[in-house]
Amino acid sequence: MQIECAFYGPLRDPVDEKTVVRELDAGATVGDLLADLEAAYGDLDLLADGERREHLTITVDGKDVRHLDGIDTELEDGVLVRLTGAVYGGQFAGFVPRVRSAGFTWR
Secondary structure (H helix, E strand, O other), X not given: OEEEEEEEHHHHHHHOOOEEEEEOOOOOEHHHHHHHHHHHOOOXXXXXXXXXXXXXXXXXXXXXXXXXXXXXXXXXXXXXXXXXXXXXXXXXXXXXXXXXXXXXXXX
16 A cells, blocks of 8 residues: 655754655554654664654644554555654743733733
């Protein structure tokens, strides 16, 4: 079956493409796909001890695998799998965001 994979952020660099199509056997899981991608693109670091790396967000047709069966989520022919690395940021100097809820101000 064919699985389309889209890469975002620094995950795109080792692949040198925005999207690739991988051919996997029927019944393959997200974990099988990650192992296949690591084998095809040696600089990709997607698995740690057989589990999804913590910094990695994976969606299958828009659904986060953390809300499905994780890396055991079974894939179907033609699905779109998006792989995104964690995005870290900060705040502007001197700016402290505040959230107001029920009369409280959180910093």
